[in-house]
Amino acid sequence: MSKQSDLHLLAPGHAGCPGCAPSNLLLQICNTLGKDIIVVNATGCMEITTTQFPQSAWRVPYIHSLFENAPAVASGVSAALKAKGNNHTTVVCIGGDGSTYDIGFGALSGLFERNDDVLFICYDNENYANTGVQKSSATPFGAATTTSQVGSKHHGKERARKPIVEIAAAHNIPFAASASVAFQADLKAKLKKGQAMKGARFITVHAPCCLGAGFDGSLSIKLARLAVQTRLWFLFEIEGGKLKLNFNPKVEKPVQEYLNGQKRFAHLLPPLFEEIQAQANANYARLLDWHERSVPAQKE
Amino acid sequence: MVVKTLNGAKAVAEAVKNCQPDVVACYPITPSTHIAEEMNHYYANGDTKTFIAVESEFSAISALIGGAATGARTFTATSSQGLLLMHEALFNAAGMRLPIVMVVANRAVSAPLSIWNDEQDSMSQRDTGWIQLYCKNNQEAVDSVIQAFEIAETTLLPVMVCIDGHYLTHAVGQVNIPPQSEVQDVLPPFKPKIFLDPENPLSLGVYTNPSHYQEFREDLHNDLLQSKEKIIEIGKKFGKRFLRTYGLFEEYKLKDAEFVLVGLGSVMDNVKATVNELRNENQKVGALHLRCFRPFPSEELKKILSGKTIGVIERDLSLGAQPPLYTEIVEALQGTNTIVSSFFGGLGGRNLDRTAIKVLFQKIKSKKPLKEWIAQQKGDQK
Numbered sequence: 001m002s003k004q005s006d007l008h009l010l011a012p013g014h015a016g017c018p019g020c021a022p023s024n025l026l027l028q029i030c031n032t033l034g035k036d037i038i039v040v041n042a043t044g045c046m047e048i049t050t051t052q053f054p055q056s057a058w059r060v061p062y063i064h065s066l067f068e069n070a071p072a073v074a075s076g077v078s079a080a081l082k083a084k085g086n087n088h089t090t091v092v093c094i095g096g097d098g099s100t101y102d103i104g105f106g107a108l109s110g111l112f113e114r115n116d117d118v119l120f121i122c123y124d125n126e127n128y129a130n131t132g133v134q135k136s137s138a139t140p141f142g143a144a145t146t147t148s149q150v151g152s153k154h155h156g157k158e159r160a161r162k163p164i165v166e167i168a169a170a171h172n173i174p175f176a177a178s179a180s181v182a183f184q185a186d187l188k189a190k191l192k193k194g195q196a197m198k199g200a201r202f203i204t205v206h207a208p209c210c211l212g213a214g215f216d217g218s219l220s221i222k223l224a225r226l227a228v229q230t231r232l233w234f235l236f237e238i239e240g241g242k243l244k245l246n247f248n249p250k251v252e253k254p255v256q257e258y259l260n261g262q263k264r265f266a267h268l269l270p271p272l273f274e275e276i277q278a279q280a281n282a283n284y285a286r287l288l289d290w291h292e293r294s295v296p297a298q299k300e
Numbered sequence: 301m302v303v304k305t306l307n308g309a310k311a312v313a314e315a316v317k318n319c320q321p322d323v324v325a326c327y328p329i330t331p332s333t334h335i336a337e338e339m340n341h342y343y344a345n346g347d348t349k350t351f352i353a354v355e356s357e358f359s360a361i362s363a364l365i366g367g368a369a370t371g372a373r374t375f376t377a378t379s380s381q382g383l384l385l386m387h388e389a390l391f392n393a394a395g396m397r398l399p400i401v402m403v404v405a406n407r408a409v410s411a412p413l414s415i416w417n418d419e420q421d422s423m424s425q426r427d428t429g430w431i432q433l434y435c436k437n438n439q440e441a442v443d444s445v446i447q448a449f450e451i452a453e454t455t456l457l458p459v460m461v462c463i464d465g466h467y468l469t470h471a472v473g474q475v476n477i478p479p480q481s482e483v484q485d486v487l488p489p490f491k492p493k494i495f496l497d498p499e500n501p502l503s504l505g506v507y508t509n510p511s512h513y514q515e516f517r518e519d520l521h522n523d524l525l526q527s528k529e530k531i532i533e534i535g536k537k538f539g540k541r542f543l544r545t546y547g548l549f550e551e552y553k554l555k556d557a558e559f560v561l562v563g564l565g566s567v568m569d570n571v572k573a574t575v576n577e578l579r580n581e582n583q584k585v586g587a588l589h590l591r592c593f594r595p596f597p598s599e600e601l602k603k604i605l606s607g608k609t610i611g612v613i614e615r616d617l618s619l620g621a622q623p624p625l626y627t628e629i630v631e632a633l634q635g636t637n638t639i640v641s642s643f644f645g646g647l648g649g650r651n652l653d654r655t656a657i658k659v660l661f662q663k664i665k666s667k668k669p670l671k672e673w674i675a676q677q678k679g680d681q682k
Binding site (some may be wrong): 035051063064065071074076106107267 | 352353363502506
C-alpha cells in the first residue's frame with residue numbers, strides 16, 4: 001500500500017468493475033468530506049463491492065441496512081447525534097439510482113419533507129447494475145436493459161428518466177444539485193457546499209456504468225464528460241427555488257457522440273437519435289430558462 | 301411510586317418517557333396511535349429529546365436502526381399492518397444486534413380488514429430474531445417496557461413488548477408508574493461498546509459469503525436462547541425494587557392443578573379469574589401465562605407442565621397448519637405423555653369471556669387431545 005493510498009478514506013482494492021465510475025465517486029466523496037462523517041449506504045454495487053466480510057474498504061464509520069430504507073436510517077443517525085449533542089458530524093447517505101429514484105423514494109421524500117440533517121448523494125449509473133442491468137427510473141430513453149429489451153415490438157426504454165433533482169427541489173429543501181464524476185472541481189464544490197449546510201441536501205452524480213451501458217471501463221470519465229457536453233446530463237444546483245447552471249452547453253453537440261460508444265444504444269436508428277436530440281435540447285432550454293430567470297444579472 | 305388512572309397506551313408512553321429514549325420515531329396506526337401521540341406530547345413539551353414523525357412504519361423501524369447503531373436508546377410503537385410493513389427491517393435490526401424497544405399493540409391482520417384485537421400480527425414475526433414479551437394487563441405492560449430497555453441493551457437484541465390492542469391500550473385502570481427518578485434505580489444508561497463513531501470507524505451491516513453467513517445466524521440464535529437468563533435476572537431485579545417480580549412465565553395455582561390452560565396476553569387475566577371460580581368448586585385447575593414467547597422456554601415449561609392435562613388457548617393461527625403456541629408447547633412436552641389440546645379463536649376482537657373459558661376447562665377434562673375453534677359466544681354474532 002502506497003503512502004498516498006493510506007491517505008484515502010476509502011481503501012484501494014475494491015471489488016467493483018475495472019474503471020467503475022461510482023467507485024471513483026465514493027473515493028471523491030470520502031476524501032472531500034473528510035473523517036468527521038457517518039456513511040449510510042443503501043444496498044447496491046457500492047455496498048457489495050466495499051464491504052465483503054471480513055474486509056471493509058471504509059475508513060469512516062459506515063452502516064448498510066436495506067435497499068429501500070437508507071434515508072430513514074440516516075434520519076435516525078442524525079437524530080441520535082442530535083440527542084447526544086453532536087452538531088459537527090455530517091451524516092452522508094449514499095444510494096444508487098435504484099434505491100434513490102425507485103424503491104427508497106418514499107423514504108427519501110419523507111426525509112426531504114422533514115428536512116432532516118442529511119447530505120444525500122445518489123451515484124446515478126442509470127440502471128440496476130448489481131442485479132445484472134435492469135431498467136430503473138433513471139435509465140434514459142431508448143436504453144436497452146434486461147427489463148427494457150430490444151425486440152420486434154419494443155425497442156428499449158420507452159419513457160424518459162425521472163427529473164429527480166427538480167423533484168427533490170420541489171420539496172423546498174435547502175440544496176438540490178446535479179453533478180458528474182467527470183467534472184471534479186464542480187463535484188467537490190457541491191459536496192463541500194452541501195456539507196456546510198444544514199437540513200436535507202441532495203446531490204445526484206452521473207457515474208456511467210461500464211457494465212450496464214456496455215463500454216470499456218477506460219472510457220467512464222470520457223463518456224461522463226460527453227453526456228454533459230451533449231446536453232444529456234446537466235450540472236446545476238437549485239437553492240430557494242433558484243437554479244444555477246454550473247456548466248452551460250451553449251453549442252449543440254450531436255447526442256450520437258455520447259450514445260454511439262455504448263452497447264445499450266446500439267439498436268438506435270436515426271429517427272430515435274432525432275427524438276433524443278430533441279429531448280436533450282428541450283431539457284437544456286427548460287433549465288437555461290430557469291437559470292436566466294433565477295440570476296438575471298448573469299444574463300449576457 | 302405513582303398510581304394513576306389512565307389507559308394502557310398512556311401508561312406505556314409515560315413509562316417509556318421515564319426511560320428517556322434518545323430517538324423516537326412513530327407512525328400512526330390503530331390501536332397503537334395513542335402511544336405515538338403521547339410520545340409526541342412529551343417531545344413537544346421538552347420531556348424527550350427527539351421525535352421523528354416518519355412517513356411509514358417501515359421508516360419508523362429504519363430510523364431506529366440508524367439511531368440504535370449510533371448508540372442511542374430507541375423506541376417506537378405499532379400494530380398489525382404497520383408491524384407487517386416492518387417485516388424486512390425486523391430481521392435486519394436483530395441481525396445487526398440493535399437493542400431497539402418496540403411496543404406492539406396487537407391487532408388482527410387484513411384481509412378482511414379489522415382494527416380489533418388478536419395476536420396474528422406479532423406471532424407472524426416470531427422468527428425475526430426479536431425477544432417477544434406478552435403482557436396480560438397494563439401494569440405488566442408498564443413494568444415490561446421498563447425492563448425491555450435493559451434486556452435489549454444488555455443482550456444486544458431487539459425487544460417487542462406485546463399488549464393487546466383495545467383490551468389493554470384503550471382500557472382505563474389504575475396503574476403504578478415508576479417515575480423517572482425510580483426508573484433510574486433499575487435502568488442503567490445505555491453505553492454501547494460498538495456504535496457509529498468517527499473517532500473509531502467501523503462497518504455495520506456488511507455482506508457475507510457462504511464461508512461466514514451461517515456463523516452470524518448461529519450466534520444470533522444462541523444468544524436469543526441464552527437471553528432467558530437476562531430476562532429472569534432483570535425481572536427479579538425489578539421485583540426487588542418495585543415488589544412486582546417477573547420471569548419467563550407466570551404460574552397460577554399450577555402446582556397441584558390437574559387441568560391447566562396455557563396462553564398469553566390479556567385473555568390470561570380472564571383465565572385466572574375463571575380458575576378462581578372453579579377452585580371455589582374444588583376443581584383442580586390452574587393457569588400458565590407465557591410472558592416470554594421468544595426465546596421460547598421449552599425446557600422450563602417441560603419441567604412444570606409434564607403430566608398435567610393442558611389446553612392451549614390462543615388468538616392466532618398458522619394458516620394451513622396448527623397454531624404456533626400449541627405446536628411449540630407440544631414440542632416442549634415431547635416424550636412426556638402429556639395430553640395437550642389446542643383452542644384457537646377470539647380473532648378480530650371477538651371476546652373470550654369466562655363463560656367461554658369455563659367451556660374449555662370442561663373440554664380438557666375429557667382427557668382427549670382436541671384441536672378446535674373456540675365456540676362462539678351468544679351476543680358476539682350480530
